[in-house]
Amino acid sequence: MKRSLHRLLLFLITIPVLLFIYLPVFYLLLTSISTRSEILSTPIHWIPQNPTLKNYRDILTPGTTTSEVAKTFKITLRNSLVVASSVTVIALIVGSLAAYALSRIRMPGRQTLLMGIMGTRMIPEVSLVIPLYILAARFGMLNKPPVLILTYLSFALPFAIWLMAAFFETIPVELEDAALIDGCNRVRTFFSIILPISTPGLVSTALFIFLSAWDEFFFALIFTSTVAAKTVPVAIAEFTGRYVVDVGGMMTGGVLAAIPPVLLSLIFTRYIVSGLTAGAVKG
């Protein structure tokens, strides 16, 4: 009796927690399917009386009457996808090679190097942005996706190295020692022995990098101002125009921007949690 009362009490505490989590999410979803007049009504219409997919249509299949921001949103989704995927692939390849060497091969200064690489993760983007901007301008790289891919590596690469190094350290050395004695060289051992059993580490690292690249706003804000390279976060921030705010469009953009990371995180929850415990950073 006392035990079930205890469980009931615990259950009652979960309700406000769930409300705190979900109310904003529902509000986002409901606003995205509301008409403009219902969004701007007082008292508030919690549940839209005339739910509409117009906002989604405007973004996904823009017509002649749709606003400029909504029209370009789809392109920014593609830009985000290109940038985030490229960053993930590059950081994963370059990062795991470096992480393997740093965690396995005896060479002078490797501990210092690992620390230094970790330390760079603490450097804020604002401290890098001015010189990077000057360089990008000089090489005519502003408003082009490569500038984002390159600059995102400043956080993605150290991150990949750190996570993969932590992962490689959990693999018993004996496995590769046998291969090395048999005459395999380092690189072959890495590809034939280590990499195949590193899938969990690679998946979790890839996820974190993709999510943080998808989330990144500051560099994108500074380095891109045209639709050629603008990413989703910048596009969403721009829904707030100087004179009119297209709230429905803004919320729909928000939903569309949130779908990829939320889905990925829900599908790979297990990897997220293991990545978090290895000291991940995405806030």
Add this chain to the structure above:
Amino acid sequence: MTLKRRDALTGLLLVLPALLIILGVTLQPILTTFFLSFFNASLSKLTANVYLGFENYVDLLSDPVFWATIVRTLYFTVVSVGLELVLGLGIAQLIQSKPPGWKFLRVSLIIPWAVPTIVTGTLWRWIYNADYGALNALLVQFGLIEKYQPWLTKPFAALNLVILADVWHSMPFIALILQAALATLPVDLDEAAAVDGANAWQRFTKIRLPLLRSAILVALVIRTVEAFRVFDMIYVITAGGPAYGTVTISYLTYLETFSFGHLGRGAALSFLISAFTLGMAIIYIRFLYRPEDRAL
């Protein structure tokens, strides 16, 4: 060439691409920023820089706006991270007690964390909207306020509301880390203490909390560094307003550099942030690298 030296050479070659990238996108820029911070550089005339010595730093350190910003940033950091830790710890413990629906709760935590920061900010700004927002509607419906309030026009309220949005977005991070750590703790310890007559609170504070020390530390340091340089959330919710009421140190750097064009001053500012966060990094690495903490 000996085998050992060849191995070391291979290692160097494997690390080289990563080092070159880091050199280009991190090391070179941070050194240039440091260099720029001693000049009167501006966005409009990049070439005619005048050497100022420490003047940018002296100017900043004697500017009341700078100190007000530091105080505001520390307030933001301490309050949001503090709330996130307390709530995160509570929720982690709640999940660990496995009430009905605990699995659903754990999965749900992923959502606010996975929603992009800019989307979170945009959403909460609309929630706080003076005329049509959900916050006003909710408070009026429950009779807590009589009429709609322009929340974001009051500097201190605006700052706290940005904190609330930040807590929604980042608290799950701490809850998930701590829950994962809690799940690895040995159960028998807890049971033994229960047999010895320790109550739930005692078992929590005397047994689990000390064992969670390293996990809490990791979560705290990561979140502290992040919160200290908050930018995105401020940019979309308040744009630093009203009346500088939500300008944090990163936002001030952004304003100085890109709105006022004071490159040198912005560089000095950003270097001060770097110095602080690097200090945090050293603490972070030290704690992460203690053998007993790696087992987290």
